Amino acid sequence: MSNSKLARRFVIAVPNIWLILFFMIPFLVVLKISLAEPRIAIPPYSPLWEWVNGEIKFNINFENYAYMWEDTLYINAYLSSIKIAAISTLLTLLIGYPMAHYIARSPEPKRSILLLLVILPFWTSFLLRVYAWIGILKTKGILNAVLLWAGIIDEPLIIMQTDIAVYIGIVYTYLPFLILPLYANLVKLDDTLLEASRDLGASRISSFFRITLPLSMPGIIAGCMLVFIPVLGEYVIPALLGGPDTLMIGKVLWTEYFGNRDWPVASAVAIVMLIIMLIPIMVLRRAQSKGAEI
C-alpha cells in the first residue's frame, strides 16, 4: 500500500473512529438500557444478560415503549415539542430570512461586519445569555421598566415562565444557525438572474417570489432543520424561561433520569426522540444533495 493510500485511509478513519466512539457506542448503551427493567440498584436497571445456573439468560423487554403509549404524558410532550419547534422555526425564518437577504446583498466591507455581528453572541456562554433574558423579561425586568417608563403599558407584562418567553429565548438563540446557511446560499445568487427577471417585465416583488425564493430553498431547508432538530430536544431554554405548563420532551427526559431515576423509560423516550428527529434529518440531506445539483 502506497503512502498516499495510507494517508487517505487515516483521514477517513479519524471521523469514523470519532463517530463510533462518541456516537455509536453511547447510542447502543442507551438502546440497551431502554430494553431493560428498572431496579433499585447501581446501575438502576437490569443487565442485558445474566448467568443463571450456568445458562445465559437475556433480559429484553419492550415494556418501557409500551408504557410510553399508555401514559399520555409522553405523547403530549412529543407533540408539544414538535409544536414549539415548528412555531419557533417559522418565527426564526420570518426574522432570519430578511436579515440573511440584507447581509448577502450588502457591499463587501459592510457585509463582513454584519456577519461578525451575527456570530458575535457565540463569544458569550449560551447559559449566560439565557440568564440575561431572565433579567430582561422578568416582571421587574428591563423590558417592563422601559415600557412602563415610556407609558406604553400601565401594568408590567407577565412574560417570564410562559411559552412566549420560551419562543423569545429559542428564536434569539437559534437565529444565527438559520442566518448562516441561508446567507451562504443567498450570497451565491447571481444578480443577473434578477436583472433578467426585471428585464422580462417582472416587478421587484414578483422577481423575489419567482427567482430568489425558489433558488434559496436549499438554504431555507438547511437553516430550518438546523433550528428545528436541536429545538426539538431543547432542555435549557424551557427549563429556565418556561413555566410549569411548558411541556417539552427534553424536560421529561431530565425528570425521568434524575427525578424518577427510571433509566429504562428515560432511554426509551430518548430513542423515540431520535427516531422522530431522523425524519427532518433525512429532509435536510435530500435538500442538500438537491442543492448541490443546481
Add this chain to the structure above:
Amino acid sequence: MAEELSACERRPWVEATETPFVRIKGITKMFGDLAAVDDVSLDIYRGELFCLLGGSGCGKSTLLRMLAGFETPTAGTIEIDGQDMAGVAANLRPTNMMFQSYALFPHMSVEKNVAYGLLREGVPKPEAMQRTADMLSMVKLDGFANRKPHQLSGGQQQRVALARSLIKQPKLLLLDEPLGALDKKLREETQFELIRIQEDLGVTFIVVTHDQEEAMTLSTRIGVMDAGKIVQVGEPREIYETPNSKYVADFIGSVNIFDGEVDVAAPDLMRVNTAEGAIVCEPMAGLTAKQKLHIAVRPERMQLSRTPIEAANTMRGMVMEVAYMGNLSVYRVQLPGGQCLKVTAANGLHDENPITWDEEVHIGWSAAASTVLVK
C-alpha cells in the same frame, strides 16, 4: 415585413431620411471619479444591427445596461422610439436583453424560461405556451421544452437565452457578447443564424462585442468605443478601409503602422518621412509639412516578391517568420529600420517554391493603400 427594405439596404444614416429609433444624447455614467461612459451621442435606426465594439472596460456594456435600465445615466438622455427613458424602470421598457452569461433561470425548464416574459405580462397561459412553442421551433429547440438549463449544451443555452429575450417581441433587443461563450465553429454558424432571425423579425439589435470579426460579420454599422467614448461610427467597410485614428485601425483587423512626419503635402503629391524611408500617400487636404502622423497599411494590401516590385512604395526586408493559415500565409518581415511588418499573401495551388524563412524579399504597395491617420 417582406416588402420593406432592411436597414442595410435603406442605409438611413447616409442621408437623414428617417428619425432615429434610438437617440442617445450626451450620455455620461460616472462610477465614483471614473467616467465609464463619457458624453456619448449616438443615433440608431429601426431594423439596424448595431455593434458596440471595444476592448474590456471601454464602457460598451455600461452603455448597454443604461439602455436596458439597469444603470441610471449621470447625465444625458436616452430616447427609444420617441419616448424618453428617464425614470422608466427596466421592467417597463420596450427593450429586452440577452445576457452574456445567458442568465437562464436554473430552477425552471426551458419552456418556463422562455414563457416567463409573456406570463409576467399577463398573456393567457394557452397563448403564452403556443407562442413559446413557436419560438422554440424558430431557434430549433423543439423537443427540449422540458429540459433544465444545466442539461443543455452551451450552444443550446445560447438559443434558449435568445428565444427568451425575443418572446415579448421587443422593439429593441440588447445583446451582451451573445456569442462570447461559444467555440469558434459554433460562433460562426450562430452569427448567420442571428442575422437571419434579426432580418425575419425586423427587430433592432444592439450588440456589444469585443470581437472585431464578429462585429464585421454581423453589423449594419459599428460604433468603436475606447475609454468611455465613441471614437468612430460607420459601416464595417468604412471602419476597415478608412479608420479615423490609430486606435481604430489597430483594433479592427491587423495593420502595419508607421510613425512619421509630413515631408511634402502638395495637391499632387503627399509624402511622409518615416524611420523606414519615405512613404507616398494619396494627396489629402488640411495637412502641413512637419506634421506628425501615422500611416496604416493593411497586410493584405502589400505585395511580397523575390524580384523588385513596381509600386508607389517599395521596401526590402528579411522574412523572419511564416505562418501557414491554409488559404493564405502570414509573413513577418524585418525592415532595415527595425520595424517588423506583417504581410499576407494568398497561397496558390501547388506553389512549388514558396517564399520562406530568411529570404530577402521586396515589399510594395500603392499610394491608395497607405491610410493617413492624424490621431
